[in-house]
Amino acid sequence: MHFHKYEKIWLIFGGASLVLFLAILGFGAFYLGTHPQSHGAIIDPENVEANEAFQKENLGLTKVDEDKYIVNVVASAFHYDLGNDDNGNAVSRIEIPKGSTVLFQVVTKDVVHGFNVAGTNVNMMVEPGYISSMEVQLNKTGEFTLLCNEYCGVGHHMMFATVEVVDDESSNETAAK
Numbered sequence: 001m002h003f004h005k006y007e008k009i010w011l012i013f014g015g016a017s018l019v020l021f022l023a024i025l026g027f028g029a030f031y032l033g034t035h036p037q038s039h040g041a042i043i044d045p046e047n048v049e050a051n052e053a054f055q056k057e058n059l060g061l062t063k064v065d066e067d068k069y070i071v072n073v074v075a076s077a078f079h080y081d082l083g084n085d086d087n088g089n090a091v092s093r094i095e096i097p098k099g100s101t102v103l104f105q106v107v108t109k110d111v112v113h114g115f116n117v118a119g120t121n122v123n124m125m126v127e128p129g130y131i132s133s134m135e136v137q138l139n140k141t142g143e144f145t146l147l148c149n150e151y152c153g154v155g156h157h158m159m160f161a162t163v164e165v166v167d168d169e170s171s172n173e174t175a176a177k
Helices: 005-031 168-176
Strands: 060-065 068-076 079-081 093-097 100-108 113-117 123-126 130-138 142-147 160-166
Touching: 060 093, 068 113, 093 100, 100 113, 100 123, 123 130
Parallel strands: 068 100, 093 160
Antiparallel strands: 060 068, 068 079, 100 130, 113 123, 113 142, 142 160
């Protein structure tokens, strides 16, 4: 069979594009460890408080071991519920020491939300009926915005919080004050 010159060029271009795509996909999956969830933990979206992790007193940042933390979050219409501080005010900022391993566990009561800590590799889709979880090690200091990256309605732009990763020394100084 005879191929025209331009057909050969396009076949080579298409084949090379396919090989490049598969190489990028393999790099992300095997070298960077990017994998889809292998199983999903389910939860009743009408009653997320029935799960101990999502009861009011367990929301937000919890230290479970030296350099290990859990962040439990309930996403709902235009708000991330990270619990309340000692004065009863809603928490909108969490502070985590640099190098800590953090397990983010997020549920939603209403619609699909996104959970993205900009500038890190924390990025999840939060669906009603499922517990989205991701464990990461935060090695870069700075102030990162936690935002919803799935359009969830008219107040979508108001869904944000702040995650600050601090050097151990500065968090000890803050705690001492």
